[in-house]
Amino acid sequence: MILETERLVLRPLGVGDLETTHTYAGDTETTKYMIYFPSKTLADTERFLADAAFEWEKDRPAFYEFAVTLDGAHIGGVTLKPDGQNRQGELGWVLNRDYWGQGYASEAIAAVIQFAFQKRKLKKLVAYCDSRNQASIRLMGKIGLRLESSEGVRRYADARGTSGEHRYSLSIDEEDLSMDRGGREMDEKAKKYVDLFRRVKICSAGTVDAQGKVHSRIINVLMVDARGMFLVASRGKPFYKQMLESGQVALAASVQPNQSLKFDGKVKLAGRAELDEIFVQNPGLGEVYPGETRYILDAFWVYEGCGEWFDLRYHPITRETFAYGGAQEEHNGFEITKGCTECDLCRELCPQGCIEKGSPYHIVWMHCLQCGRCIENCPADAIVRLHP
Ligand code: SF4
Numbered sequence: 001m002i003l004e005t006e007r008l009v010l011r012p013l014g015v016g017d018l019e020t021t022h023t024y025a026g027d028t029e030t031t032k033y034m035i036y037f038p039s040k041t042l043a044d045t046e047r048f049l050a051d052a053a054f055e056w057e058k059d060r061p062a063f064y065e066f067a068v069t070l071d072g073a074h075i076g077g078v079t080l081k082p083d084g085q086n087r088q089g090e091l092g093w094v095l096n097r098d099y100w101g102q103g104y105a106s107e108a109i110a111a112v113i114q115f116a117f118q119k120r121k122l123k124k125l126v127a128y129c130d131s132r133n134q135a136s137i138r139l140m141g142k143i144g145l146r147l148e149s150s151e152g153v154r155r156y157a158d159a160r161g162t163s164g165e166h167r168y169s170l171s172i173d174e175e176d177l178s179m180d181r182g183g184r185e186m187d188e189k190a191k192k193y194v195d196l197f198r199r200v201k202i203c204s205a206g207t208v209d210a211q212g213k214v215h216s217r218i219i220n221v222l223m224v225d226a227r228g229m230f231l232v233a234s235r236g237k238p239f240y241k242q243m244l245e246s247g248q249v250a251l252a253a254s255v256q257p258n259q260s261l262k263f264d265g266k267v268k269l270a271g272r273a274e275l276d277e278i279f280v281q282n283p284g285l286g287e288v289y290p291g292e293t294r295y296i297l298d299a300f301w302v303y304e305g306c307g308e309w310f311d312l313r314y315h316p317i318t319r320e321t322f323a324y325g326g327a328q329e330e331h332n333g334f335e336i337t338k339g340c341t342e343c344d345l346c347r348e349l350c351p352q353g354c355i356e357k358g359s360p361y362h363i364v365w366m367h368c369l370q371c372g373r374c375i376e377n378c379p380a381d382a383i384v385r386l387h388p
């Protein structure tokens with residue numbers, strides 16, 4: 001099992017790593033807040049490595065001990081211990097202190113998180129740390145783990161005694177997993193317009209905050225696939241909070257010449273795999289968020305919604321609706337009812353000439369501007385509004 005990141009390679013830890021493992025596992029400063037370390041003797045470290053190697057021999061290891069390597073040098077380890085019953089797992093890590101402060105730990109842990117969710121199909125990861133361990137607390141936030149409890153008690157088996165313990169976690173829900181199964185693929189029409197959003201890239205995104213105030217900003221649709229559109233937002237931005245709290249976003253884009261797109265969608269957090277894929281597809285993002293700083297962003301999946309394309313290039317104008325993810329297409333505008341007396345007035349007034357004679361008269365929806373001139377002037381009040 002090999003995991004690769006931008007700078008690191010993670011491979012199974014084994015008995016051949018004795019000296020490099022003991023360098024950090026036996027160091028009291030490095031392992032100051034670790035329950036199972038420090039290793040007092042080389043023999044203790046050897047036993048630990050033998051256990052790790054034994055697990056790697058199994059089809060389904062009870063725990064995975066990854067060696068973190070940089071240019072071939074072994075500099076640390078990341079542990080994933082799955083709980084098969086509940087599809088949960090516990091993360092742990094340690095790094096040779098010569099390599100601290102350079103983002104290697106978070107880069108390695110991110111790869112193991114991706115492995116846990118995507119390959120081992122776990123739903124939740126937890127990690128614990130001593131409440132005094134500020135470096136670990138900062139790292140938890142950096143890799144996207146959220147504080148779940150600060151009430152724990154940490155018991156060391158030696159003179160370190162007891163201390164407070166924090167519990168952090170990161171979850172992926174069933175629907176996030178269903179993204180992997182591609183269970184909500186869109187039809188060809190929706191795909192055409194979603195691809196257009198991606199090609200246009202720059203669009204405005206509207207959200208509503210907890211007080212009902214409307215906000216908009218310019219964003220990029222950074223990735224689309226059969227599941228929908230994907231955006232990113234950094235966790236510090238109001239945009240992030242508003243999408244997370246409301247679960248909704250409204251997108252609008254100008255398509256040259258004289259066409260436009262809009263989409264009202266439901267949105268939820270996507271996984272780290274989607275964020276990494278977005279960075280692959282948009283290399284320029286790496287200049288704005290170099291290295292590990294990318295993980296201050298989260299990817300958002302616009303998983304459901306309906307939209308409309310509007311084309312002003314020709315007379316009459318043309319519009320078309322589309323939807324995906326189980327949402328229904330929405331046809332706003334107007335409809336002529338049986339109360340129509342066939343007086344012909346609306347046909348004369350319509351700027352697009354999109355009203356046809358008949359009993360009753362009929363509005364050709366795809367060419368209607370939705371200007372309202374017909375409904376304002378119908379003497380028989382025979383026209384109704386389809387939108388609120
Ligand atoms: S103006 Fe009203 S009554 Fe006259 S044709 Fe149009 S819909 Fe019918």
Ligand code: SF4
Pocket residue numbers: 334349350351352353354355363367368369370371372373374375
């Ligand atoms: S809303 Fe305007 S464009 Fe549409 S049918 Fe009525 S008059 Fe014509």
